[in-house]
Amino acid sequence: MSALGLRLLFACLLLATLASKMHASYAGQADVGAALVSLLADKQLAPQLDRSTQLGASVRFEAPGCHGTVHVMPTSLSLEVTPLFSDVAKAGYALRFVYLDRTWRTEERMAMWGEWLKWKALSLWGLGPYVTVPTALIVAAPAGCRFVEDIDWRPVWHESRLSAARVRN
């Protein structure tokens, strides 16, 4: 291939890169909190933002058949807020750690990062329904709250729900 041909090729690749950045600038950041609110609203649970805990903004709602308010907090996958769990995990409350399609009863950081890695690798090939933002959910619910145990949290990370949340914001 001639030098001119190669220069034209790479000039086109440079322009394609710039064009893809133009598209990316309108995409915005994935808002797991907004997607969470929309999921709970779809289930007619009347979610409300709560900024009273030291864990930052959380979403709370009253679940049918549960003796107490349920709190759901989006948080980094590194679970840096572990020392503040006592602020929400009051007596009689149980914590669940939810990320993509798995739920844990205790902090399992390595397992959560393993899930991130798995779905991230799949997403590079266009596989999997999730947007692999490194944001998990901490669900604090009264012990024995079966309603919360049956909630399917996976749609929070679905591409369609996160895109819709982005547009609304």
Add this chain to the structure above:
Amino acid sequence: MAIEPHDTVVCDSRTATSKSPVFHRAAQMSRRELLVWLACVLLANQVVRLPAAFAVEELYAHVASRSVFYYLGWYAVFRLLLDAGAARRPATGLDVAVAASICLMNVLPAASISWIGITAAAIYVLATSNGDGKMRAAAAVMLALSFNGLWGPKLFGVFAYYLLRADAALVGWTLAASQPDVNWHETIITAAGGHSIMVYGPCSSFHNISLGLLCWVSLTKLARSTWLRSDLAVGLAVCASVVALNTVRLYLMALSPNNFAYWHDGFGQHLFAWGMMLTVLGISLAGVFRAGRTT
């Protein structure tokens, strides 16, 4: 075979036989020009963010948000590629295929793709450097850039909680040695009077280490292509200084609410940023000049 000046090499039928594998046939462009094109695409993918409504202020803010060490690293990459002797040879078909593939990857939407591209380019340049010191140096700087941009933060994310506990322990122990009634639990440090701080990721000592290492690698490789034993000591000194400065900052923030406001949100945060930058720069330059006098 006609040789034209600078970077274009004419290859006629006597040099590219019909039996040569496609990947080994020489393209009519030097490796140097090809790698510079690749570096331009990789840099554009990171720095250029065409904002909505083409607001110049947003573009400027995006460009200015990067550390000066980031731009130093890219300057080092371009400088070393342009100076590399082995890069004057004609690019092979494999060179063109790899460079084009990496460039094509950059149109994928994932934010980390550009860093993966830089890592792939660095590994390829390292593998095909044919012992050329400047090519290897350019690859080392690209690896330092990608470590600072992607791999370091990802590694930190996985081990963040444990590193933050180490940070809190360091600060807590230092505070306890100089102040009464200090205790710490996991990542929360409580000083006398009940004032508590919690160490989060952005405040961690380890958060800035990869940036310090980028500065050190860039300056060292610009000065010389080979690694010396003394470079390890300089690198460790850079890491130690970052940890020490951050520990001092956390110590001051833990003393009182007023100190926290000053060092976390006030002018103190700028003092800290500038102090760390100048310290890392000074140690790296000292290492370069000291090695230059002894070799």
